[in-house]
Amino acid sequence: MLKMMRTSKFFSVFVLSAITVMITIAFVFWGIGPQDNPSIEIIAQVEDTKISLDQYWRTYDNEYKRQREQGTSAEDIDEAAIKSSVIERLVNRTVLMIVAEDAGITVTEEELQNEIMNTPYFQNNGVFDQNIYIRALRLNRTSPRDYENSLRNDMIVTKISRLIGETAELTSEELKILDSIQGDNKAQLSEVFRSSKSNMAIQAYVQSIRQKMDITINKDLI
Numbered sequence: 624m625l626k627m628m629r630t631s632k633f634f635s636v637f638v639l640s641a642i643t644v645m646i647t648i649a650f651v652f653w654g655i656g657p658q659d660n661p662s663i664e665i666i667a668q669v670e671d672t673k674i675s676l677d678q679y680w681r682t683y684d685n686e687y688k689r690q691r692e693q694g695t696s697a698e699d700i701d702e703a704a705i706k707s708s709v710i711e712r713l714v715n716r717t718v719l720m721i722v723a724e725d726a727g728i729t730v731t732e733e734e735l736q737n738e739i740m741n742t743p744y745f746q747n748n749g750v751f752d753q754n755i756y757i758r759a760l761r762l763n764r765t766s767p768r769d770y771e772n773s774l775r776n777d778m779i780v781t782k783i784s785r786l787i788g789e790t791a792e793l794t795s796e797e798l799k800i801l802d803s804i805q806g807d808n809k810a811q812l813s814e815v816f817r818s819s820k821s822n823m824a825i826q827a828y829v830q831s832i833r834q835k836m837d838i839t840i841n842k843d844l845i
Contacts, residue, residue, distance in 0.1 A: 667840045669717040723783040788821030
Protein backbone atom coordinates (compact mmCIF):
# COMPACT_ATOMS: atom_id res chain seq x y z
CA MET A 624 0.00 0.00 0.00
CA LEU A 625 2.79 2.41 0.87
CA LYS A 626 4.24 2.03 -2.62
CA MET A 627 1.14 3.70 -3.99
CA MET A 628 1.61 6.78 -1.85
CA ARG A 629 3.50 9.90 -2.83
CA THR A 630 6.79 10.73 -1.11
CA SER A 631 8.69 13.95 -0.44
CA LYS A 632 12.43 14.59 -0.16
CA PHE A 633 12.10 16.81 2.87
CA PHE A 634 11.26 15.90 6.43
CA SER A 635 10.14 18.43 9.01
CA VAL A 636 11.19 17.75 12.60
CA PHE A 637 8.69 20.32 13.79
CA VAL A 638 5.82 18.61 11.98
CA LEU A 639 6.93 15.23 13.27
CA SER A 640 6.93 16.46 16.85
CA ALA A 641 3.45 17.87 16.46
CA ILE A 642 1.95 14.76 14.91
CA THR A 643 3.51 12.53 17.54
CA VAL A 644 1.16 14.05 20.11
CA MET A 645 -1.86 13.79 17.83
CA ILE A 646 -1.20 10.26 16.62
CA THR A 647 -0.96 9.09 20.21
CA ILE A 648 -4.58 10.15 20.59
CA ALA A 649 -5.47 8.31 17.40
CA PHE A 650 -4.05 5.15 18.93
CA VAL A 651 -6.68 4.99 21.68
CA PHE A 652 -8.11 1.88 20.05
CA TRP A 653 -5.65 -0.55 18.48
CA GLY A 654 -7.38 -3.27 16.55
CA ILE A 655 -10.45 -5.14 17.67
CA GLY A 656 -8.87 -7.61 20.06
CA PRO A 657 -6.20 -10.27 20.56
CA GLN A 658 -6.15 -13.65 18.94
CA ASP A 659 -6.22 -16.81 21.03
CA ASN A 660 -3.07 -16.42 23.06
CA PRO A 661 -3.05 -17.90 26.57
CA SER A 662 -0.35 -15.44 27.68
CA ILE A 663 -2.59 -12.41 27.04
CA GLU A 664 -4.82 -11.32 29.91
CA ILE A 665 -8.41 -10.72 28.82
CA ILE A 666 -10.42 -7.91 30.40
CA ALA A 667 -13.59 -8.57 28.41
CA GLN A 668 -15.03 -10.78 25.71
CA VAL A 669 -17.89 -10.06 23.30
CA GLU A 670 -19.03 -13.29 21.68
CA ASP A 671 -15.75 -14.69 20.32
CA THR A 672 -13.92 -11.36 20.25
CA LYS A 673 -11.54 -10.69 23.12
CA ILE A 674 -10.41 -7.36 24.54
CA SER A 675 -6.99 -7.51 26.14
CA LEU A 676 -6.03 -5.95 29.44
CA ASP A 677 -3.19 -4.19 27.62
CA GLN A 678 -5.66 -2.62 25.20
CA TYR A 679 -7.77 -1.49 28.15
CA TRP A 680 -4.86 0.21 29.93
CA ARG A 681 -3.69 1.94 26.73
CA THR A 682 -7.18 3.36 26.33
CA TYR A 683 -7.32 4.35 30.01
CA ASP A 684 -3.94 6.12 29.83
CA ASN A 685 -4.99 8.08 26.75
CA GLU A 686 -8.25 9.19 28.37
CA TYR A 687 -6.40 10.19 31.56
CA LYS A 688 -3.88 12.21 29.53
CA ARG A 689 -6.69 13.82 27.53
CA GLN A 690 -8.37 15.08 30.70
CA ARG A 691 -5.08 16.38 32.10
CA GLU A 692 -4.35 18.21 28.84
CA GLN A 693 -7.78 19.84 29.07
CA GLY A 694 -6.76 21.36 32.39
CA THR A 695 -8.27 18.93 34.89
CA SER A 696 -6.01 18.50 37.89
CA ALA A 697 -4.89 15.04 38.96
CA GLU A 698 -6.86 15.44 42.19
CA ASP A 699 -10.08 16.21 40.33
CA ILE A 700 -9.88 13.32 37.88
CA ASP A 701 -12.35 10.56 38.72
CA GLU A 702 -10.30 7.46 37.97
CA ALA A 703 -13.18 5.12 38.80
CA ALA A 704 -15.36 6.94 36.28
CA ILE A 705 -12.65 6.68 33.63
CA LYS A 706 -12.28 2.95 34.23
CA SER A 707 -16.02 2.41 33.86
CA SER A 708 -16.23 4.61 30.78
CA VAL A 709 -13.25 2.97 29.08
CA ILE A 710 -14.52 -0.59 29.43
CA GLU A 711 -17.95 0.49 28.18
CA ARG A 712 -16.44 2.20 25.15
CA LEU A 713 -14.30 -0.81 24.31
CA VAL A 714 -17.22 -3.20 24.59
CA ASN A 715 -19.53 -0.95 22.59
CA ARG A 716 -16.92 -0.52 19.89
CA THR A 717 -16.47 -4.25 19.67
CA VAL A 718 -20.24 -4.72 19.39
CA LEU A 719 -20.33 -2.27 16.47
CA MET A 720 -17.43 -4.07 14.79
CA ILE A 721 -19.28 -7.37 15.03
CA VAL A 722 -22.50 -5.81 13.71
CA ALA A 723 -20.60 -4.22 10.84
CA GLU A 724 -18.95 -7.51 9.94
CA ASP A 725 -22.31 -9.30 9.95
CA ALA A 726 -23.72 -6.55 7.71
CA GLY A 727 -20.83 -6.86 5.27
CA ILE A 728 -19.56 -3.33 5.89
CA THR A 729 -15.94 -2.97 4.84
CA VAL A 730 -13.33 -0.35 4.01
CA THR A 731 -11.57 -0.61 0.68
CA GLU A 732 -7.83 -0.15 0.17
CA GLU A 733 -8.57 3.05 -1.74
CA GLU A 734 -10.64 4.45 1.12
CA LEU A 735 -7.93 3.57 3.63
CA GLN A 736 -5.21 5.06 1.44
CA ASN A 737 -7.15 8.31 0.96
CA GLU A 738 -7.75 8.61 4.71
CA ILE A 739 -4.04 8.29 5.46
CA MET A 740 -2.89 10.58 2.66
CA ASN A 741 -5.40 13.26 3.68
CA THR A 742 -4.41 13.19 7.35
CA PRO A 743 -2.69 16.55 8.05
CA TYR A 744 -0.31 14.99 10.58
CA PHE A 745 1.25 12.89 7.81
CA GLN A 746 1.70 15.79 5.43
CA ASN A 747 4.50 18.18 4.61
CA ASN A 748 3.31 21.46 3.10
CA GLY A 749 -0.09 19.91 2.45
CA VAL A 750 1.27 16.82 0.69
CA PHE A 751 1.49 13.32 2.11
CA ASP A 752 5.05 12.53 3.19
CA GLN A 753 5.90 8.85 3.58
CA ASN A 754 8.94 9.68 5.70
CA ILE A 755 6.78 11.55 8.19
CA TYR A 756 4.30 8.68 8.20
CA ILE A 757 6.89 5.98 8.86
CA ARG A 758 8.83 7.92 11.47
CA ALA A 759 5.69 8.94 13.33
CA LEU A 760 4.60 5.31 13.58
CA ARG A 761 8.05 4.27 14.76
CA LEU A 762 7.99 6.91 17.49
CA ASN A 763 4.71 5.40 18.66
CA ARG A 764 6.17 1.89 18.49
CA THR A 765 3.83 0.55 15.88
CA SER A 766 4.10 -0.62 12.29
CA PRO A 767 2.24 0.60 9.20
CA ARG A 768 0.35 -2.70 9.10
CA ASP A 769 -0.83 -2.44 12.70
CA TYR A 770 -1.77 1.22 12.33
CA GLU A 771 -3.61 0.63 9.07
CA ASN A 772 -5.54 -2.31 10.57
CA SER A 773 -6.52 -0.11 13.50
CA LEU A 774 -7.51 2.77 11.23
CA ARG A 775 -9.54 0.44 9.03
CA ASN A 776 -11.49 -0.72 12.11
CA ASP A 777 -12.10 2.88 13.17
CA MET A 778 -13.43 3.70 9.71
CA ILE A 779 -15.72 0.65 9.78
CA VAL A 780 -17.11 1.73 13.17
CA THR A 781 -17.67 5.22 11.76
CA LYS A 782 -19.56 3.77 8.80
CA ILE A 783 -21.89 1.58 10.85
CA SER A 784 -22.43 4.39 13.37
CA ARG A 785 -23.39 6.79 10.59
CA LEU A 786 -25.86 4.30 9.15
CA ILE A 787 -27.47 3.78 12.53
CA GLY A 788 -27.54 7.50 13.28
CA GLU A 789 -29.28 8.27 9.99
CA THR A 790 -32.31 6.31 11.16
CA ALA A 791 -33.00 8.89 13.88
CA GLU A 792 -35.81 11.34 13.17
CA LEU A 793 -36.67 14.62 14.84
CA THR A 794 -39.90 14.73 16.81
CA SER A 795 -42.78 16.96 15.76
CA GLU A 796 -42.02 19.22 18.74
CA GLU A 797 -38.39 19.60 17.65
CA LEU A 798 -39.47 20.38 14.09
CA LYS A 799 -41.84 23.06 15.38
CA ILE A 800 -39.01 24.66 17.35
CA LEU A 801 -36.82 24.73 14.25
CA ASP A 802 -39.60 26.23 12.14
CA SER A 803 -40.00 29.06 14.64
CA ILE A 804 -36.32 30.05 14.40
CA GLN A 805 -34.91 32.36 11.72
CA GLY A 806 -31.37 33.06 10.51
CA ASP A 807 -28.12 31.20 11.07
CA ASN A 808 -29.22 29.95 14.49
CA LYS A 809 -31.73 27.67 12.79
CA ALA A 810 -29.05 25.72 10.96
CA GLN A 811 -26.91 25.47 14.09
CA LEU A 812 -29.79 24.30 16.26
CA SER A 813 -30.85 21.81 13.60
CA GLU A 814 -27.36 20.34 13.62
CA VAL A 815 -27.43 20.10 17.42
CA PHE A 816 -30.80 18.35 17.38
CA ARG A 817 -29.80 15.89 14.67
CA SER A 818 -26.42 15.13 16.24
CA SER A 819 -28.06 14.49 19.61
CA LYS A 820 -30.73 12.26 18.08
CA SER A 821 -28.10 10.38 16.11
CA ASN A 822 -26.01 9.71 19.21
CA MET A 823 -29.07 8.58 21.13
CA ALA A 824 -30.03 6.23 18.29
CA ILE A 825 -26.55 4.70 18.23
CA GLN A 826 -26.48 4.23 22.01
CA ALA A 827 -29.96 2.69 22.03
CA TYR A 828 -29.07 0.36 19.19
CA VAL A 829 -25.85 -0.81 20.82
CA GLN A 830 -27.60 -1.45 24.12
CA SER A 831 -30.32 -3.49 22.41
CA ILE A 832 -27.73 -5.58 20.55
CA ARG A 833 -25.66 -6.07 23.70
CA GLN A 834 -28.62 -7.77 25.36
CA LYS A 835 -28.54 -10.43 22.67
CA MET A 836 -24.79 -11.04 22.86
CA ASP A 837 -22.67 -13.11 25.20
CA ILE A 838 -20.54 -10.49 26.98
CA THR A 839 -18.14 -11.14 29.81
CA ILE A 840 -16.26 -8.41 31.70
CA ASN A 841 -13.59 -9.29 34.23
CA LYS A 842 -13.69 -6.22 36.49
CA ASP A 843 -11.42 -7.89 39.03
CA LEU A 844 -8.47 -7.10 36.76
CA ILE A 845 -9.01 -3.36 37.22
